[in-house]
Amino acid sequence: MASSIKGIDELLPLSLPLFHMLLSLTEGERHGYALKREILQRTDKRINLGSGALYGAINKMLEQGLIVESDERPDPHLDDERRRYYRITPLGRRVVRAEVVRLRALVRMAEVRIGVPDPV
Amino acid sequence: MVDFAKLYRKMLKVYPASFRQEYEGAMTRQFRDEQRHAQGRKEHLGLWLHALSDLAVSAPRELVRELGQDSRFALRVYRRRPVSAFIAIGTLALAVGASTGVFSVTSALLLRKLPFGNASRLVELRFPPFSAGNGRAGFAEWRNHSSYLESATTFSTSEMNLNSGRDSLRVRVTETSANLFSLLEVQAHLGRTFVPEEDRTGQNHVIVISHRLWQQAYGGNPSVIGSVAHLDGAALTIIGVAPSRFDYPGNVDVWAPTVFDFEVIPKHGAFIWQTIGRLRPGITMRQARQDFKADVARVNPKGLRPESSSVPQLVGLRDQLSSQIRTSVLILFSVVLLVLLTALANVAQLLLSRTAERHQEFTLRSALGASRSRIIQQLTVEATTLTLSGTTLGMIVALLVARVAGAIMPAQLATQEYTLLDWHVLCFAVALTLITGFAFGIMPTWLMGRVQPSTKVVRMHSGTSEAATGRLRQALVSLQVAFTLTLLVSSFSLGSAFLRLVHIDLGFKPANAVTLKISLEGTRYQTEGAKWQYYSAVKERLQSMPGVKAVGAVNYLPLSNSVLMAGSIQVESGPKVPGVVLNGSMPGYFRAVGSELIAGRDFGFDLGKSPEPPVIVNEAFARESGFGRNILGRKIISPWTPRPYLVAGVVTTARMAGPEYEGGPQAYWPVEEEPPSALTFVASVSGDPQHYLTQFRDAVVGLDRSVPVYEVKTLDQSLDETMERPRFYTTSVLFLAGLALVIAVAGVYSTSSRAIIQREHELGVRIALGASIQQIRTLILRQGTVPVAFGILAGVVGAAGCGLFLQHLFLGISVSGVTAFVVPSLFLLLIAVGTAWSATTRILSIDPIEVIRAEH
Numbered sequence: 007m008a009s010s011i012k013g014i015d016e017l018l019p020l021s022l023p024l025f026h027m028l029l030s031l032t033e034g035e036r037h038g039y040a041l042k043r044e045i046l047q048r049t050d051k052r053i054n055l056g057s058g059a060l061y062g063a064i065n066k067m068l069e070q071g072l073i074v075e076s077d078e079r080p081d082p083h084l085d086d087e088r089r090r091y092y093r094i095t096p097l098g099r100r101v102v103r104a105e106v107v108r109l110r111a112l113v114r115m116a117e118v119r120i121g122v123p124d125p126v
Numbered sequence: 127m128v129d130f131a132k133l134y135r136k137m138l139k140v141y142p143a144s145f146r147q148e149y150e151g152a153m154t155r156q157f158r159d160e161q162r163h164a165q166g167r168k169e170h171l172g173l174w175l176h177a178l179s180d181l182a183v184s185a186p187r188e189l190v191r192e193l194g195q196d197s198r199f200a201l202r203v204y205r206r207r208p209v210s211a212f213i214a215i216g217t218l219a220l221a222v223g224a225s226t227g228v229f230s231v232t233s234a235l236l237l238r239k240l241p242f243g244n245a246s247r248l249v250e251l252r253f254p255p256f257s258a259g260n261g262r263a264g265f266a267e268w269r270n271h272s273s274y275l276e277s278a279t280t281f282s283t284s285e286m287n288l289n290s291g292r293d294s295l296r297v298r299v300t301e302t303s304a305n306l307f308s309l310l311e312v313q314a315h316l317g318r319t320f321v322p323e324e325d326r327t328g329q330n331h332v333i334v335i336s337h338r339l340w341q342q343a344y345g346g347n348p349s350v351i352g353s354v355a356h357l358d359g360a361a362l363t364i365i366g367v368a369p370s371r372f373d374y375p376g377n378v379d380v381w382a383p384t385v386f387d388f389e390v391i392p393k394h395g396a397f398i399w400q401t402i403g404r405l406r407p408g409i410t411m412r413q414a415r416q417d418f419k420a421d422v423a424r425v426n427p428k429g430l431r432p433e434s435s436s437v438p439q440l441v442g443l444r445d446q447l448s449s450q451i452r453t454s455v456l457i458l459f460s461v462v463l464l465v466l467l468t469a470l471a472n473v474a475q476l477l478l479s480r481t482a483e484r485h486q487e488f489t490l491r492s493a494l495g496a497s498r499s500r501i502i503q504q505l506t507v508e509a510t511t512l513t514l515s516g517t518t519l520g521m522i523v524a525l526l527v528a529r530v531a532g533a534i535m536p537a538q539l540a541t542q543e544y545t546l547l548d549w550h551v552l553c554f555a556v557a558l559t560l561i562t563g564f565a566f567g568i569m570p571t572w573l574m575g576r577v578q579p580s581t582k583v584v585r586m587h588s589g590t591s592e593a594a595t596g597r598l599r600q601a602l603v604s605l606q607v608a609f610t611l612t613l614l615v616s617s618f619s620l621g622s623a624f625l626r627l628v629h630i631d632l633g634f635k636p637a638n639a640v641t642l643k644i645s646l647e648g649t650r651y652q653t654e655g656a657k658w659q660y661y662s663a664v665k666e667r668l669q670s671m672p673g674v675k676a677v678g679a680v681n682y683l684p685l686s687n688s689v690l691m692a693g694s695i696q697v698e699s700g701p702k703v704p705g706v707v708l709n710g711s712m713p714g715y716f717r718a719v720g721s722e723l724i725a726g727r728d729f730g731f732d733l734g735k736s737p738e739p740p741v742i743v744n745e746a747f748a749r750e751s752g753f754g755r756n757i758l759g760r761k762i763i764s765p766w767t768p769r770p771y772l773v774a775g776v777v778t779t780a781r782m783a784g785p786e787y788e789g790g791p792q793a794y795w796p797v798e799e800e801p802p803s804a805l806t807f808v809a810s811v812s813g814d815p816q817h818y819l820t821q822f823r824d825a826v827v828g829l830d831r832s833v834p835v836y837e838v839k840t841l842d843q844s845l846d847e848t849m850e851r852p853r854f855y856t857t858s859v860l861f862l863a864g865l866a867l868v869i870a871v872a873g874v875y876s877t878s879s880r881a882i883i884q885r886e887h888e889l890g891v892r893i894a895l896g897a898s899i900q901q902i903r904t905l906i907l908r909q910g911t912v913p914v915a916f917g918i919l920a921g922v923v924g925a926a927g928c929g930l931f932l933q934h935l936f937l938g939i940s941v942s943g944v945t946a947f948v949v950p951s952l953f954l955l956l957i958a959v960g961t962a963w964s965a966t967t968r969i970l971s972i973d974p975i976e977v978i979r980a981e982h
Contacts, residue, residue: 058184
């Protein structure tokens with residue numbers, strides 16, 4: 007169902023959960039629950055994705071071609087075979103980078119306007 | 127212990143099928159994991175709350191997304207077979223629209239609350255023991271001591287001339303007892319309504335005007351309160367303006383508390399008193415009816431005899447207001463429901479064949495892993511797209527139907543206007559959409575019941591499911607044929623009754639006749655001499671106009687909805703003829719209206735000087751007197767004049783109330799003798815009578831501006847108005863029957879062609895074994911005709927039942943006799959057989975070699 011023909015700009019801005027999920031996936035393949043836990047930890051429990059929201063987002067990213075389902079299992083002994091793992095696609099990487107660029111530009115613009123000093 | 131994960135899994139059913147199929151497992155597993163990690167009650171509770179809120183947010187989002195995809199897919203499916211989709215949507219739109227439209231009329235008349243306080247306690251009393259005729263004191267005495275009525279009011283409505291100081295208008299006036307407004311619990315928009323004593327002679331020189339009249343004649347000026355208006359010459363003070371939505375008893379512009387007073391506004395001719403009342407709280411309708419009957423029996427024991435034409439009755443006010451069209455609307459509503467059912471059967475057919483045709487697709491998808499619920503969801507969305515488009519379009523049709531109905535059979539009160547924006551109607555439309563959507567939504571589910579991934583993908587038309595759908599399709603065809611035949615028989619009877627009405631001899635000739643009304647009430651022409659002079663001047667003026675062939679005038683013109691006065695007339699040395707309508711005419715009337723004098727002659731001016739004034743009677747009178755044409759030269763005595771009259775002529779009987787009703791006996795006396803205060807002029811003209819209307823009005827108004835001239839129109843227009851309802855019923859039933867016929871033919875065609883597709887293999891083998899194409903066509907035809915025959919049998923029974931109700935639509939309809947049933951049945955059978963036969967041409971394309979080869 008990949009429809010990566012869409013321009014990257016059309017996919018931006020990414021919603022915060024989507025951004026976090028893609029960010030996690032850049033580090034390697036994950037299954038749904040792992041993504042959820044990682045984001046929970048990284049955001050000090052501020053973003054707690056429900057299953058519906060989580061798999062809704064996964065479904066959407068699959069359709070948009072940002073991620074694919076992976077056939078490989080990192081460690082078949084450790085993990086439950088039935089879990090599905092997801093892998094980020096090159097398009098997904100480009101999108102998450104573009105989002106970072108967008109955010110950085112936004113932050114810089116704001117810094118210039120209100121004069122926030124660089125953190126020491 | 128409760129397995130919470132299982133419970134959670136159950137809750138996931140709210141997600142759309144595809145999403146569920148994909149993630150149900152993962153989500154449940156995740157829930158289990160989280161459950162394991164949670165410690166203590168608080169965390170468990172938090173987990174549940176989180177899961178629930180997540181569900182509430184994400185399930186609708188996924189549902190919208192997936193259903194959007196499904197409906198886009200559905201549109202692609204329908205685009206592949208646009209004709210059958212178009213037919214299904216079109217018939218559904220027409221059927222749903224027509225039924226919603228007719229329902230809006232039903233709702234406005236029978237369900238909507240009347241705009242009066244506590245309207246459910248309001249009743250009309252027909253032929254009550256007391257009315258305005260008993261005088262103010264008698265009426266008050268009766269109403270104040272009634273055991274079942276809290277209050278009652280009596281009134282009569284007639285047309286009068288209103289002079290507002292600037293214009294002279296013809297308005298409808300209700301003369302009433304002072305408590306009409308308080309009984310209906312209606313407050314004035316401006317000023318006040320009547321106080322209890324204001325219907326006393328001497329205190330009753332007041333009126334309340336309608337909001338409409340206030341706007342039109344007084345420009346909505348508030349200073350109208352306290353000003354004086356003249357009603358038929360009587361000077362009355364305007365004390366109030368009624369609220370804009372109030373027009374009881376219907377189309378009224380002025381209310382005057384003068385019902386007990388015969389002098390303030392002079393009363394002429396015939397008028398009808400109506401009485402309405404408010405039941406005491408807690409009295410049921412049934413109890414009220416018993417009390418009312420007892421009341422009538424006490425005052426007038428003869429009044430309750432059933433053979434009397436004026437049986438006292440107590441009816442709810444809403445029923446009374448709708449009584450004119452109630453039955454017709456209910457009949458039309460049933461007819462429309464029949465068409466709706468036929469159309470629904472057709473949509474069912476379409477969905478059935480679609481599901482059957484795509485059996486292969488679904489089996490394949492199912493084998494590739496699509497869940498059963500996924501396929502069912504797709505089918506349901508397809509069905510819903512279809513019904514939703516049909517019903518949406520149907521609302522436009524409904525709007526049109528409501529508008530046409532409003533023009534042809536308007537409700538009595540403005541607040542009963544037919545609209546779709548009425549919560550009953552909206553509920554009806556929504557319910558219709560939901561029911562059709564639901565019925566067609568679950569049908570695929572039922573059909574898909576047997577599809578299993580394991581069934582052989584290659585052999586599609588296997589067994590039981592097809593046989594079941596086949597039987598269902600045949601049942602649907604029988605149903606369609608039965609409904610269609612019922613409608614065809616009905617429209618055949620209606621159509622032939624209507625044609626009889628059109629060709630009936632009216633006793634006059636409406637073509638080329640122009641009519642106009644003049645009223646001298648409240649003008650300066652009050653003496654008999656002055657009136658006659660004015661009327662003669664009008665006649666002369668009209669006669670002198672180019673193209674005018676004959677001019678006359680009459681008291682009561684046919685087709686004009688007048689209240690007629692009738693009485694018994696004694697023929698000298700002969701019988702008493704009852705129920706004779708007394709009419710007056712000016713010389714030239716019969717020629718102008720196209721009634722033939724079959725004996726004697728018309729009034730001449732010299733005849734007025736003879737000792738016995740002349741009278742002209744109609745054929746019905748002559749017949750009922752027993753003398754026939756020999757009535758000529760005999761004397762008759764009317765109850766209203768002491769002098770005898772001499773019969774000078776016999777004229778053809780006019781159907782006064784239109785083609786539906788036979789004309790009764792009438793006697794015309796020369797109006798010259800005692801000129802009435804209103805007359806209707808008739809002129810026969812050469813060429814198109816429409817061209818004369820303005821000329822005529824201008825000519826008469828030119829004589830004297832203070833005299834109102836109204837209802838200037840052609841007699842053909844009046845005839846059209848009289849025929850409007852029969853025409854409306856006939857055309858609508860004909861149209862609906864036509865629609866049903868088209869739907870049924872489509873049903874028959876698709877069943878027959880479907881049967882061939884289903885049995886292609888078998889038929890191919892038969893051909894290969896030597897059966898001729900003709901033999902096979904006959905075989906298919908015979909099988910296709912069976913459901914039609916069943917349908918026709920059921921339809922005949924249905925039509926016979928329907929016939930009993932149809933007679934209420936207009937007079938002259940009879941659903942009896944062999945022709946009424948046989949002609950439509952044969953017609954339908956021929957069409958059905960023809961359609962089935964044309965469907966069998968498909969057989970020609972069967973190649974037996976191909977069929978047998980496919981077997982291996």
